[in-house]
Amino acid sequence: MDGVRQEGRSSRSVNDPxxxxxxxxPGINPKQVVAASLxxxxxxxxxxxxELARRAGIGKSTLSQxxxxxxxxxxxxxxxxxxxxxxxxxxxxxxxVHPVEVIRFGDGPVIPAAAADYSATLLxxxxxxxxxxxxxxxxxxxxxRVSAPHSRGVVExxxxxxxxxxxxxxxxxxxxxxxxxxxYAGDIEHVFAALVPGTVAVMISESS
Numbered sequence: 225m226d227g228v229r230q231e232g233r234s235s236r237s238v239n240d241p242x243x244x245x246x247x248x249x250p251g252i253n254p255k256q257v258v259a260a261s262l263x264x265x266x267x268x269x270x271x272x273x274x275e276l277a278r279r280a281g282i283g284k285s286t287l288s289q290x291x292x293x294x295x296x297x298x299x300x301x302x303x304x305x306x307x308x309x310x311x312x313x314x315x316x317x318x319x320x321v322h323p324v325e326v327i328r329f330g331d332g333p334v335i336p337a338a339a340a341d342y343s344a345t346l347l348x349x350x351x352x353x354x355x356x357x358x359x360x361x362x363x364x365x366x367x368x369r370v371s372a373p374h375s376r377g378v379v380e381x382x383x384x385x386x387x388x389x390x391x392x393x394x395x396x397x398x399x400x401x402x403x404x405x406x407x408y409a410g411d412i413e414h415v416f417a418a419l420v421p422g423t424v425a426v427m428i429s430e431s432s
Contacts, residue, residue, distance in 0.1 A: 255293045259290060261318070280307070282301055323408075371416075384424075387425075
């Protein structure tokens, strides 16, 4: 498929709970992986640092250091935190893949009709077992809409109908014009910021 594809980096899955976090995949800083995972999962669970520390039976300062990437995560501490969050141990040691796919207007596979001035461009196919909800978005320039992470595995798809907007993960949002398409992980913080008056978009939220 034509179009611009930006891929996030990922680490090899860690399934052995006895494996030292310092032995994570080459090129990946395990402290930063743990820090990002803890912050993401704690935010998703709606817990404060103090509350998660209490549930895990560790010090609040210890958790704060881990989330800032300054602490030294031990197997025992990560076990306690993953249990408190209701996660697999390995979830805190995996650097998640959050691809952002952009298809500009006019790109992508075009399928024309035989007897009418009509064509269709395939933007995305539904994953097996997923549900998709569709929304019409109207937005004006000013304060952007910043959305907290949704449930794990949610993917959002946006097509700009008119206007321009900056859309996607808050740290990797892309500027889109009329007819442009983007998909991104909805289980990390993301933003929709209209850049011109009268911006209209179609947004589809996909969940399994």
